[in-house]
Amino acid sequence: MSLAVRRSPRPLALAVAVAALGALLVVGSGGPAGAQAKSSAEIDGTAANKWQPSTVTIKPGGTVTFKVAGGATHPVGSGTAPPGDKKFDASDCTLAHMTKVGDSCTVKFPKAGTYPFFCEVHYALGMTGTITVGSGGGSGGGAATTTSGGVPVVTSPSAAPPPPPGHPVIYWAGWGLFALGALLALAFIALYVRFAPGFNRPRR
Numbered sequence: 001m002s003l004a005v006r007r008s009p010r011p012l013a014l015a016v017a018v019a020a021l022g023a024l025l026v027v028g029s030g031g032p033a034g035a036q037a038k039s040s041a042e043i044d045g046t047a048a049n050k051w052q053p054s055t056v057t058i059k060p061g062g063t064v065t066f067k068v069a070g071g072a073t074h075p076v077g078s079g080t081a082p083p084g085d086k087k088f089d090a091s092d093c094t095l096a097h098m099t100k101v102g103d104s105c106t107v108k109f110p111k112a113g114t115y116p117f118f119c120e121v122h123y124a125l126g127m128t129g130t131i132t133v134g135s136g137g138g139s140g141g142g143a144a145t146t147t148s149g150g151v152p153v154v155t156s157p158s159a160a161p162p163p164p165p166g167h168p169v170i171y172w173a174g175w176g177l178f179a180l181g182a183l184l185a186l187a188f189i190a191l192y193v194r195f196a197p198g199f200n201r202p203r204r
């Protein structure tokens, strides 16, 4: 195909297409509230001896896969270290299962709650995290525990409501595309009016 670039408002069509794509993304991603809680999540143990991400939120009945992404040897323990609790079953995440890069284990979380976890080797370096199952609205009951500088700190349950559900990134990307398309369309219309033959506006 050898479509010559004509002076037709083809760029305008492009701009409209960009805007339409953006609008589609907005509509497509603006699903029901609460969609931010996924049914599964992956947490990587990195070479820097951190969990990435260190906090995730999943739906009740969902799963979390812990993966050795670097540094090797990141066995997972439930609770705050040591020795942790047995709130979730980490029997597939022991040293034998989590020794080399690429090793992984998957834990199912049937009940809502807040589940701290730690790397049994690197917890003292701050390799800890928290899995929230459910909306995070305190349905776990009891105090949430976090570690601060290796010392377990128990914080009382907060009475504050959970943060409002956010929109996924793609939602805002959609709006961005939409705005870009609209701007492009305006710019092309302005250019067209200015330079198109037949519009002999006086030039300064």
Ligand SMILES: [Cu+2]
Pocket (backbone or CB within 6 Å): 045, 049, 072, 073, 074, 075, 119, 120, 121, 122, 123, 127
């Ligand atoms: Cu580790």
